Amino acid sequence: MKDITKLSSEDMEHVELIVLDVDGVLVPRGTIIEQSGNRTMFETKKIRESEIEYIKKMHEAGYKINISSGRSLFMLMDMFREVLPFVSLTYENGSATWNKGLVVQHTNRFSEIEDVRKQLIKIVDKRIKGWEPKEFIITIHTTSRINAIEKIVDLFPDMQCIWNGEAYDIMHKSQTKANGISHLRDMLELNSNEVLAIGDNYNDKDMLDVVDLAISADCDRVGGDYYVPMPAGVMMWKILDVSKEKKDENI
Numbered sequence: 001m002k003d004i005t006k007l008s009s010e011d012m013e014h015v016e017l018i019v020l021d022v023d024g025v026l027v028p029r030g031t032i033i034e035q036s037g038n039r040t041m042f043e044t045k046k047i048r049e050s051e052i053e054y055i056k057k058m059h060e061a062g063y064k065i066n067i068s069s070g071r072s073l074f075m076l077m078d079m080f081r082e083v084l085p086f087v088s089l090t091y092e093n094g095s096a097t098w099n100k101g102l103v104v105q106h107t108n109r110f111s112e113i114e115d116v117r118k119q120l121i122k123i124v125d126k127r128i129k130g131w132e133p134k135e136f137i138i139t140i141h142t143t144s145r146i147n148a149i150e151k152i153v154d155l156f157p158d159m160q161c162i163w164n165g166e167a168y169d170i171m172h173k174s175q176t177k178a179n180g181i182s183h184l185r186d187m188l189e190l191n192s193n194e195v196l197a198i199g200d201n202y203n204d205k206d207m208l209d210v211v212d213l214a215i216s217a218d219c220d221r222v223g224g225d226y227y228v229p230m231p232a233g234v235m236m237w238k239i240l241d242v243s244k245e246k247k248d249e250n251i
């Protein structure tokens, strides 16, 4: 993997769409969540002003911007409020995409998710911090891995369970960021070589495999063509820098 400072204008030549993961890329990993009975409390993280400015500049430079996260839509809308007019949001691990108020669902696995949920809800374990409110997938925050959760998901061969160090994302095998991005790419009528994506975690792996230019924000967890440390502002700065070079060359 090459350092992001080596990114060149040739690398960016065909790129039209830039896909940004959120946690571990734009904000530090870790969700504070507390649940007692029917009351759930969790913290919404703020994207730094400098990163929001970079997103605006990338839009002005002519790139389409997509945010792809395991988070829910309402949280992402809150976090990216300032740039919503020109940013699409692919949420809950490629389950659906919001674009200028229009929601397109990439796969519908309601009944399968319900079957697993009915089993998981029976688990009583002090290590469970809370269930994050989600529409299409199940996210259970825990203090450590819980065997009972993994065993239940194992009983459903079409389901997957991703432990990311702080929570389990439980969903159908078709609910992937790769699936979401592939559909979005078709919707935008783009080719595979026109997409750059950055991610840091196990749920980004499939997405980074299907794009032409993959950037890892954690080389211990995912591979890519380039590596950038978190926060990814440096990457956005570099993209703008080489895009400017490209424009200058064309003058």
Ligand SMILES: [Mg+2]
Residues within 6 Å of the ligand: 021, 022, 023, 024, 025, 199, 200, 201
């Ligand atoms: Mg992440």
